Amino acid sequence: MAIVTPIETSDGARRRLGLASPATLEPIGEIEVQNADDVGAAVERARKEQPAWAALPIDERARVMRRGLQVLLERQDEFIEVVVRETGKPHTEAMMMEIYSSCDCLNFYARRAAKILKPEKKRLHGIMALTKQVRVEYRPLGVVGVISPWNAPLVLSLNPCVQALIAGNAVLLKPSEVTPYSGKIVGDIFQEAGLPDGLLQVLLGDSETGAALTVAGVDKISFTGSVATGRKVAVACAERLTPCTLELGGKDAMIVCDDANLDSAAGGAVAGSFMNTGQYCCGTERVYVVESVADEFSAKVIERVARLRQGAEGEFDVGAIFWPPQLDVIESHMADAVAKGANVLCGGRRNPDLPGLFYEPTVVTDVSHDMRIMTEETFGPILAIMRVRDEEHAIELANDSEYGLGANVWTRDKRKGMEIAEQLHTGSVCVNDITMTYGVQEVPFGGRKNSGVGQVNGEIGLKGYCHAEPIIVDRFGGRQVAGMYPYSRKRDERMQKLMRLQWGTSFGRRLS
Numbered sequence: 001m002a003i004v005t006p007i008e009t010s011d012g013a014r015r016r017l018g019l020a021s022p023a024t025l026e027p028i029g030e031i032e033v034q035n036a037d038d039v040g041a042a043v044e045r046a047r048k049e050q051p052a053w054a055a056l057p058i059d060e061r062a063r064v065m066r067r068g069l070q071v072l073l074e075r076q077d078e079f080i081e082v083v084v085r086e087t088g089k090p091h092t093e094a095m096m097m098e099i100y101s102s103c104d105c106l107n108f109y110a111r112r113a114a115k116i117l118k119p120e121k122k123r124l125h126g127i128m129a130l131t132k133q134v135r136v137e138y139r140p141l142g143v144v145g146v147i148s149p150w151n152a153p154l155v156l157s158l159n160p161c162v163q164a165l166i167a168g169n170a171v172l173l174k175p176s177e178v179t180p181y182s183g184k185i186v187g188d189i190f191q192e193a194g195l196p197d198g199l200l201q202v203l204l205g206d207s208e209t210g211a212a213l214t215v216a217g218v219d220k221i222s223f224t225g226s227v228a229t230g231r232k233v234a235v236a237c238a239e240r241l242t243p244c245t246l247e248l249g250g251k252d253a254m255i256v257c258d259d260a261n262l263d264s265a266a267g268g269a270v271a272g273s274f275m276n277t278g279q280y281c282c283g284t285e286r287v288y289v290v291e292s293v294a295d296e297f298s299a300k301v302i303e304r305v306a307r308l309r310q311g312a313e314g315e316f317d318v319g320a321i322f323w324p325p326q327l328d329v330i331e332s333h334m335a336d337a338v339a340k341g342a343n344v345l346c347g348g349r350r351n352p353d354l355p356g357l358f359y360e361p362t363v364v365t366d367v368s369h370d371m372r373i374m375t376e377e378t379f380g381p382i383l384a385i386m387r388v389r390d391e392e393h394a395i396e397l398a399n400d401s402e403y404g405l406g407a408n409v410w411t412r413d414k415r416k417g418m419e420i421a422e423q424l425h426t427g428s429v430c431v432n433d434i435t436m437t438y439g440v441q442e443v444p445f446g447g448r449k450n451s452g453v454g455q456v457n458g459e460i461g462l463k464g465y466c467h468a469e470p471i472i473v474d475r476f477g478g479r480q481v482a483g484m485y486p487y488s489r490k491r492d493e494r495m496q497k498l499m500r501l502q503w504g505t506s507f508g509r510r511l512s
């Protein structure tokens with residue numbers, strides 16, 4: 001997208017949406033909105049196909065992922081074109097954020113899933129160690145609904161699908177109506193990779209389709225999107241006791257300490273705030289810089305921002321805002337900040353030289369927590385710098401937020417960076433880097449406070465698409481439980497002796 005416009009349809013027909021490029025405003029296509037009946041039929045089909053897929057050895061499922069990786073590598077130019085057309089991102093950004101990360105994810109889970117999901121023998125403690133054997137098996141949940149946003153439309157759709165599929169589930173993917181063609185790429189990749197039909201179905205549509213999916217009786221919802229929609233998804237899932245993960249918005253803080261390498265920190269601030277035109281869930285939305293280095297830092301930032309090229313064609317660094325409501329949010333946050341005394345060092349307006357949805361890369365100082373630009377998610381190319389007394393003050397302000405997705409700290413002293421990281425109430429922290437946790441396949445990703453519920457990615461995320469099923473076998477063929485009834489005083493006395501042995505003697509404590 002793109003710019004989404006409803007198209008009139010006759011009674012009883014599915015609704016249609018027209019899409020236009022955010023960069024050129026020219027039409028780029030139309031989609032039909034899948035309704036509750038379509039979603040219901042897709043769930044039914046997925047249920048039919050899923051058991052055979054789950055019964056395959058995990059290596060077979062990994063083979064499909066590896067073929068998917070080859071498809072992605074071979075057709076990357078075509079896919080990049082699709083993403084750029086509907087988002088207005090720079091080519092490099094589409095390649096780096098969407099293609100590279102998707103390849104890395106396919107490769108990572110293809111290579112690691114078998115090990116992560118291998119049945120685990122557990123050594124029990126205490127008296128049960130003598131009587132029971134236990135194995136935990138990771139069973140697929142069944143049918144998983146993936147609902148994704150528009151800001152990184154390919155990787156945020158593909159990544160949860162890869163994890164759910166390799167774990168043995170069937171998936172229904174509902175990409176954003178703003179970027180439906182990028183979502184469709186996921187279906188194309190798996191079709192060409194030889195995934196059996198029905199195991200990954202892409203349902204195009206808007207909130208109607210997404211809401212229908214949350215109540216369609218799937219076994220899990222993996223949702224990525226805004227806090228407001230996340231709450232609706234949580235309510236729908238709660239009513240049906242459907243498990244869900246919610247990866248929601250953020251307002252990431254960056255802390256620049258007085259001993260930071262200011263060139264690196266300025267580079268990090270510019271990348272963190274303007275990458276993906278600031279429409280990045282872990283984008284740097286608030287910079288707290290210790291006042292002794294604040295002027296030098298701001299000067300270095302301005303110098304870098306002056307070199308950024310905004311555009312729609314050829315080589316450029318900052319692209320379009322993906323759709324009009326986001327531009328409205330950005331403009332209202334800036335208007336509020338300026339009205340309350342913020343100082344705009346550069347940008348601060350729509351780009352008058354470009355026809356589409358372009359907001360100039362903006363640096364703003366003299367901001368405070370009375371301004372929406374420091375408290376609500378702006379999701380735009382705005383770098384807001386606030387001077388702070390010292391690092392303690394920065395930590396206090398960074399934690400003064402209803403969000404808690406990511407944060408980053410800049411210092412030459414790694415130990416200090418770690419100590420500050422430990423004091424931040426947020427999902428993850430990077431030291432001397434922009435928040436790039438989502439791209440680190442090994443680690444879990446997820447927000448605290450309003451930024452989310454549950455975690456995705458890595459071992460925790462992959463296991464989240466499974467039910468961890470303990471299988472407990474009695475070593476003595478069940479004789480012990482068979483003798484459990486009827487109760488007697490003698491039995492109670494034996495139990496008391498056992499407790500004394502187990503927790504009242506050094507031998508028993510060693511056993512426990």
Ligand code: NAD
Pocket residue numbers: 147148149150151152156174175176177205206207208209210211212214224225226227228229230232233246247248249250280281377379405447451452
């Ligand atoms: P959104 O909440 O508007 O939409 C997300 C998806 O939900 C879309 O596919 C949409 O069609 C669907 N949807 C809308 N109403 C629904 C309903 N009632 N039930 C079910 N689904 C429904 O979010 P967006 O504007 O597409 O994305 C931007 C937001 O996503 C930002 O807040 C950003 O921070 C957040 N985000 C978070 C992460 C993360 O991992 N934490 C990653 C990327 C984006």
